[in-house]
Amino acid sequence: xxxxxxxxxxxxxxxxxxxxxxxxxxxxxxxxxxxxxxxxxxxxxxxxxxxxxxxxxxxxxxxxxxxxxxxxxxxxxxxxxxxxxxxxxxxxxxxxxxxxxxxxxxxxxxxxxxxxxxxxxxxxxxxxxxxxxxxxxxxxxxxxxxxxxxxxxxxxxxxxxxxxxxxxxxxxxxxxxxxxxxxxxxxxxxxxxxxxxxxxxxxxxxxxxxxxxxxxxxxxxxxxxxxxxxxxxxxxxxxxxxxxxxxxxxxxxxxxxxxxxxxxxxxxxxxxxxxxxxxxxxxxxxxxxxxxxxxxxxxxxxxxxxxxxxxxxxxxxxxxxxxxxxxxxxxxxxxxxxxxxxxxxxxxxxxxxxxxxxxxxxxxxxxxxx
Amino acid sequence: xxxxxxxxxxxxxxxxxxxxxxxxxxxxxxxxxxxxxxxxxxxxxxxxxxxxxxxxxxxxxxxxxxxxxxxxxxxxxxxxxxxxxxxxxxxxxxxxxxxxxxxxxxxxxxxxxxxxxxxxxxxxxxxxxxxxxxxxxxxxxxxxxxxxxxxxxxxxxxxxxxxxxxxxxxxxxxxxxxxxxxxxxxxxxxxxxxxxxxxxxxxxxxxxxxxxxxxxxxxxxxxxxxxxxxxxxxxxxxxxxxxxxxxxxxxxxxxxxxxxxxxxxxxxxxxxxxxxxxxxxxxxxxxxxxxxxxxxxxxxxxxxxxxxxxxxxxxxxxxxxxxxxxxxxxxxxxxxxxxxxxxxxxxxxxxxxxxxxxxxxxxxxxxxxxxxxxxxxxxxxxxxxxxxxxxxxxxxxxxxxx
Ligand SMILES: Cc1cc2nc3c(=O)[nH]c(=O)nc-3n(C[C@H](O)[C@H](O)[C@H](O)COP(=O)(O)OP(=O)(O)OC[C@H]3O[C@@H](n4cnc5c(N)ncnc54)[C@H](O)[C@@H]3O)c2cc1C
Numbered sequence: 001x002x003x004x005x006x007x008x009x010x011x012x013x014x015x016x017x018x019x020x021x022x023x024x025x026x027x028x029x030x031x032x033x034x035x036x037x038x039x040x041x042x043x044x045x046x047x048x049x050x051x052x053x054x055x056x057x058x059x060x061x062x063x064x065x066x067x068x069x070x071x072x073x074x075x076x077x078x079x080x081x082x083x084x085x086x087x088x089x090x091x092x093x094x095x096x097x098x099x100x101x102x103x104x105x106x107x108x109x110x111x112x113x114x115x116x117x118x119x120x121x122x123x124x125x126x127x128x129x130x131x132x133x134x135x136x137x138x139x140x141x142x143x144x145x146x147x148x149x150x151x152x153x154x155x156x157x158x159x160x161x162x163x164x165x166x167x168x169x170x171x172x173x174x175x176x177x178x179x180x181x182x183x184x185x186x187x188x189x190x191x192x193x194x195x196x197x198x199x200x201x202x203x204x205x206x207x208x209x210x211x212x213x214x215x216x217x218x219x220x221x222x223x224x225x226x227x228x229x230x231x232x233x234x235x236x237x238x239x240x241x242x243x244x245x246x247x248x249x250x251x252x253x254x255x256x257x258x259x260x261x262x263x264x265x266x267x268x269x270x271x272x273x274x275x276x277x278x279x280x281x282x283x284x285x286x287x288x289x290x291x292x293x294x295x296x297x298x299x300x301x302x303x304x305x306x307x308x309x310x311x312x313x314x315x316x317x318x319x320x321x322x323x324x325x326x327x328x329x330x331x332x333x334x335x336x337x338x339x340x341x342x343x344x345x346x347x348x349x350x351x352x353x354x355x356x357x358x359x360x361x362x363x364x365x366x367x368x369x370x
Numbered sequence: 371x372x373x374x375x376x377x378x379x380x381x382x383x384x385x386x387x388x389x390x391x392x393x394x395x396x397x398x399x400x401x402x403x404x405x406x407x408x409x410x411x412x413x414x415x416x417x418x419x420x421x422x423x424x425x426x427x428x429x430x431x432x433x434x435x436x437x438x439x440x441x442x443x444x445x446x447x448x449x450x451x452x453x454x455x456x457x458x459x460x461x462x463x464x465x466x467x468x469x470x471x472x473x474x475x476x477x478x479x480x481x482x483x484x485x486x487x488x489x490x491x492x493x494x495x496x497x498x499x500x501x502x503x504x505x506x507x508x509x510x511x512x513x514x515x516x517x518x519x520x521x522x523x524x525x526x527x528x529x530x531x532x533x534x535x536x537x538x539x540x541x542x543x544x545x546x547x548x549x550x551x552x553x554x555x556x557x558x559x560x561x562x563x564x565x566x567x568x569x570x571x572x573x574x575x576x577x578x579x580x581x582x583x584x585x586x587x588x589x590x591x592x593x594x595x596x597x598x599x600x601x602x603x604x605x606x607x608x609x610x611x612x613x614x615x616x617x618x619x620x621x622x623x624x625x626x627x628x629x630x631x632x633x634x635x636x637x638x639x640x641x642x643x644x645x646x647x648x649x650x651x652x653x654x655x656x657x658x659x660x661x662x663x664x665x666x667x668x669x670x671x672x673x674x675x676x677x678x679x680x681x682x683x684x685x686x687x688x689x690x691x692x693x694x695x696x697x698x699x700x701x702x703x704x705x706x707x708x709x710x711x712x713x714x715x716x717x718x719x720x721x722x723x724x725x726x727x728x729x730x731x732x733x734x735x736x737x738x739x740x741x742x743x744x745x746x747x748x749x750x751x752x753x754x755x756x757x758x759x760x761x762x763x764x765x766x767x768x769x770x771x772x
Contacts (some may be wrong), residue, residue: 001379001438002372003667069371249585264754267738268749276746277684281660288663291373312654358652359645365655366642369628 002250003067003287013073019050020081026336027195032084033339038157038189040084040197047083048117053091057099061111068294072235072286078206079239079347082339084196086120086155092232094121097163097225101174101213110161110176122159124150124177124202126223131356132165134219139166139204146177146209149201151258152190154199154350164209165218175209184208194342211290223301226351230304231289237347241311244318244340245275248325255327268325275318282307282314302368305361311352315344373382375442382439389421395448406490406532408453410486413487423461423485430469430477431485437669456529460484460491464537471554471594471603472556476725480535480556492533493611494524494561494581495604499770501526504539505548505601506568506760506768509583513542518542518555518561520586528735530566530579533559537607539600544766551765552600555592562586573727609679611736621718622696622725624655627703630717634703641703651701657692661685680749687742689766690732697725 027041055071057063078087095114098106113119127138127150141146146166164175179185184207192199213221249272252263262268289307292300319340323330330337348354375383393415416422417431425440426432465484468477473668483489500507509522520540533702536557543551563586568576595603631642641647700722701708712715712724733739747753760768
């Protein structure tokens with residue numbers, strides 16, 4: 001047993017932290033927020049140049065062939081920096097889906113482009129309020145043509161390819177759909193809680209769709225994909241939660257009320273201690289998730305759900321109490337507290353809500369106990 | 371990062387498993403013995419075979435095992451329902467303090483008997499006027515030649531009535547600020563002048579006591595650390611206390627409540643199918659798992675020989691309220707029958723009701739929830755200390771409520 005990241009992995013963390021400090025300060029998120037852009041294109045290009053999008057893709061497909069532990073390290077740092085880039089869509093979702101379910105030909109076609117950042121990928125799952133199920137899906141593929149509407153789709157405005165959950169007959173399948181099919185893949189931007197990450201609606205009308213994985217196995221494949229993605233999302237969330245705690249601490253130390261720093265008041269101290277506790281538990285669960293993902297362990301569904309639920313809770317708590325710690329300043333557009341608050345909620349629902357993951361956790365627990 | 375056993379660890383686990391299987395006390399052997407005798411029997415058997423306090427050096431009765439091996443040992447031992455408990459203060463708090471501060475002679479005298487369970491220790495720290503604010507304790511020790519004469523009162527001393535020795539912090543100089551006037555000793559619990567009176571707890575049991583001192587004499591050689599250094603020595607004990615007081619709650623956990631929720635029904639369906647029940651269980655599972663892996667992560671620090679740090683406060687701070695809420699929830703799941711506290715009539719031999727009555731004490735013992743949160747805020751996060759009106763003032767001039 002060994003519960004630490006390796007020296008090389010810690011070195012990668014240091015590099016990533018330094019890079020993001022310079023290239024993804026809060027001002028970068030703010031520029032995207034104020035301009036209405038989908039992402040920070042310059043930052044994205046630099047991330048691609050550093051090879052982060054290629055991390056776990058095997059060398060034969062133009063990747064670096066590194067382990068998921070490296071990807072977890074990067075995820076945490078991107079989360080800490082609230083980076084306004086489509087990394088989660090393209091890497092944790094589209095790349096993972098193709099790695100997991102793609103044919104050799106599909107891998108050959110897409111992985112080198114995803115690794116090199118020539119294309120951005122995403123996952124189109126949601127069709128409005130509620131959890132999609134095979135029965136609820138309106139998006140449908142007939143004779144290789146997809147019709148229906150997906151909303152919201154992360155990074156829909158900049159992605160070239162989407163993994164789409166749609167039904168075929170009575171059952172659901174996953175499809176690879178190119179998004180440059182003109183009026184057959186009509187895009188409309190959608191305003192979300194976190195405009196530092198672009199989202200949109202895509203209306204498919206007889207768009208060409210290629211099966212990804214076995215026909216009729218869409219829900220199972222989606223479940224397996226989300227287990228993998230959940231670990232990576234959880235690391236982003238833990239990174240964000242840690243940043244929110246650090247911001248709250250820094251402000252509390254410098255802000256005086258009644259003749260002393262507010263950080264010396266017990267209500268504030270216990271608030272921050274509480275953040276620390278939640279963050280620590282979530283982080284420890286993320287370690288376990290990282291290990292399970294990296295070794296494709298049987299426990300992955302349980303470990304992933306555990307990491308995900310505790311990371312959702314930790315980030316939400318840290319981000320809201322960070323605003324509270326800042327008083328009126330925390331509620332201003334000028335201050336950066338909003339970024340964590342926005343991002344924490346976006347990530348909470350990004351791949352299924354807290355309630356869904358609590359349910360999956362107990363499912364996995366039952367399976368494990370049996 | 372690798373959560374699986376290495377080849378050596380797997381071999382160690384196998385050895386532990388085999389030994390436990392062959393040597394754990396059978397029901398018959400324990401029959402008719404009291405709780406302490408049962409615990410002593412098991413502890414001595416482990417000691418004789420070299421399986422007691424396994425991380426301690428061999429010369430003190432351990433086997434010099436690594437922290438990871440200790441985790442493996444604990445995992446395997448906890449698979450059985452074995453008698454334990456009475457040794458945790460001695461082995462978990464007194465022993466690390468002795469290892470750090472006692473003379474070689476005292477170490478050789480006391481540590482093996484602590485490991486074997488032949489001698490039980492208690493902790494005489496708290497006083498009526500010094501609980502959370504431990505350094506406000508008043509029991510006086512006055513030097514008389516190469517002896518000290520003790521007068522005063524300790525309170526909440528768990529196990530004083532069955533202990534052989536105690537660790538003890540006393541005020542040796544009231545004219546200096548409170549942390550500076552303390553000195554640390556060990557004491558024979560049968561020393562003349564000591565009187566032990568049981569206190570009844572809300573659970574109905576009487577595990578803690580008042581201990582009165584009237585002209586009790588200890589030799590200066592029983593001092594641990596220098597005169598006036600008692601606070602520093604006490605910190606060694608307290609740090610280890612945080613590490614050794616676990617989450618508490620015994621067998622109340624996700625596993626037991628999951629079983630219960632499969633059996634009892636809500637609206638004609640097993641409670642476990644109810645989304646609200648599942649959500650709660652999921653949250654508790656996250657806490658359990660988070661605590662487990664947090665403690666595994668701190669192992670790396672321990673393997674480098676570091677003292678357990680203030681980070682360990684998290685175990686009790688999360689674990690005790692969690693156990694309380696879980697016991698309460700398990701009682702609710704049983705509806706009216708949840709009120710029954712009778713091992714013959716209640717679910718799981720009244721485990722939930724017993725835990726419900728025991729846990730309030732655990733949220734107070736060994737540092738209250740609030741003090742644990744203070745420790746995290748100040749010692750881990752580095753936030754400023756509270757304003758202290760007693761700072762720098764001679765102890766004898768500090769304002770008190772009585
Ligand atoms: C079951 C049990 C077993 C015990 N066993 C032992 C033992 O073996 N040996 C031993 O020496 N002691 C023992 N104790 C004593 C225990 O350590 C003290 O009870 C504990 O430290 C609290 O002290 P107190 O009871 O004086 O409460 P107080 O310190 O008076 O606390 C009362 C309330 O005030 C709060 N409070 C106090 N100071 C602060 C602060 N600075 N900030 C915020 N809130 C604060 C506390 O959190 C608590 O809620 C035991 C206690 C129990 C319940």
